[in-house]
Amino acid sequence: MKIKIKNLELEIPILNASGPRCTTEKELLDLEDSLSGAVVSKSCTLEMREGNKGKRYWDCETLSINSMGLPNLGFEFYGEMSKKVKKPYIISVGGLSLEDNVTILNHFLTLEKKVGIELNLSCPNIIGKGQLAYDFDCLEEYLTEIFERVDISKFLAFGIKLPPYFELTHYVGVYMKISKFPIDFITCINSVGNGLVIDYEREKPVIEPKNGIGGLGGSIIKPVGLSNVYNFKKLFPKIDIIGCGGIETGKDVFEYFLAGASAVQIGTQFHKEGTGCFKRIYEEFLEIMKSKNYKSLSDIKIIP
Numbered sequence: 001m002k003i004k005i006k007n008l009e010l011e012i013p014i015l016n017a018s019g020p021r022c023t024t025e026k027e028l029l030d031l032e033d034s035l036s037g038a039v040v041s042k043s044c045t046l047e048m049r050e051g052n053k054g055k056r057y058w059d060c061e062t063l064s065i066n067s068m069g070l071p072n073l074g075f076e077f078y079g080e081m082s083k084k085v086k087k088p089y090i091i092s093v094g095g096l097s098l099e100d101n102v103t104i105l106n107h108f109l110t111l112e113k114k115v116g117i118e119l120n121l122s123c124p125n126i127i128g129k130g131q132l133a134y135d136f137d138c139l140e141e142y143l144t145e146i147f148e149r150v151d152i153s154k155f156l157a158f159g160i161k162l163p164p165y166f167e168l169t170h171y172v173g174v175y176m177k178i179s180k181f182p183i184d185f186i187t188c189i190n191s192v193g194n195g196l197v198i199d200y201e202r203e204k205p206v207i208e209p210k211n212g213i214g215g216l217g218g219s220i221i222k223p224v225g226l227s228n229v230y231n232f233k234k235l236f237p238k239i240d241i242i243g244c245g246g247i248e249t250g251k252d253v254f255e256y257f258l259a260g261a262s263a264v265q266i267g268t269q270f271h272k273e274g275t276g277c278f279k280r281i282y283e284e285f286l287e288i289m290k291s292k293n294y295k296s297l298s299d300i301k302i303i304p
């Protein structure tokens, strides 16, 4: 079940989402040894970061909430890892300023192994900073600078990670701002930002940073993820959409393909289950393909 996104060749279209279990060398090498179709790194910044303090991740059956605060080992570490990752390697870039991202991206162009880039425009958990992808005016300026100052075409593929949108006019708004840039893929959705989960027994939020406010994931967000994939695919028929949000089973993967995804990523379920989730979910997906007598991904027709 191969898929090619620009020059990024994925043998399996199911990847890890940037976020859980992809920060340290051990975690990245465990992904290398798994059935994840690529290794996607934690979003990296110029300097290493410890992230937010206190309990910062919580989950239950249907839902996760996190306010990690971008803990990562710094961009140079993720560049170095390109020597050890043999699979397609997608580095998530989450610098705290435009200047930082230009520096980080230009550094990744000097690596011997070509990498894919997922530019994260949608981190909800940095104290004092909003999500760039919700600021339509800044978004265009930002991408203009990036494309002027970095030779983006030299990456295996270049994509952006977007937050969920909830209003049809917002999809068009994003389209107006980004359609002029040669972006190879859009990953959507990041977590549903700024949720609040309260434990009524303890009479406290379940996580500590930012008064308990954090990004939501898990199966409850799947309908939002499907809708974002569907709406962006309609607007950008030529751009590959990587679907993310609430995938737990092969059936969920199949639904994302029906909505228009070319590949998918798994976050909350990967956090819960570990790297075994990629084999299980892929096998479940193959079983569905077989039951429908579909031989390749192109047999799946996007819903009208």
Ligand code: DHB
Binding pocket: 043, 051, 066, 067, 068, 069, 070, 071, 094, 120, 122, 123, 124, 125, 126, 190, 191, 215
């Ligand atoms: C973090 C959360 C995100 O949703 C993201 O896109 C990047 C970083 C975090 O809190 O670490």
